[in-house]
Amino acid sequence: MAKQYCFKCPHCGSSLPVRSSEMESPILKRLYLQCSNFDCSFSAQAFLEIKYQLSPSGTPNPEIHIPVSIKKEAPRV
Numbered sequence: 001m002a003k004q005y006c007f008k009c010p011h012c013g014s015s016l017p018v019r020s021s022e023m024e025s026p027i028l029k030r031l032y033l034q035c036s037n038f039d040c041s042f043s044a045q046a047f048l049e050i051k052y053q054l055s056p057s058g059t060p061n062p063e064i065h066i067p068v069s070i071k072k073e074a075p076r077v
């Protein structure tokens, strides 16, 4: 079983698990979060996006364009 994403509630600090999700596009997922603390009951939407590629696909989809990650420059002495 895959590990689920889990945030911390910004209000009470309890776990803020993903209750459901839906794909907005092949690289963008909408997440629905609900605080596990019954007294708080905070809920929110979040987005999980593939933002940069670190290594190109061996079977690239010609319709998908993901920017290459920008490497940090080594500090100058």
Ligand SMILES: [Zn+2]
Pocket: 009, 010, 011, 012, 013, 014, 035, 036, 037, 040, 041, 042
């Ligand atoms: Zn909370």
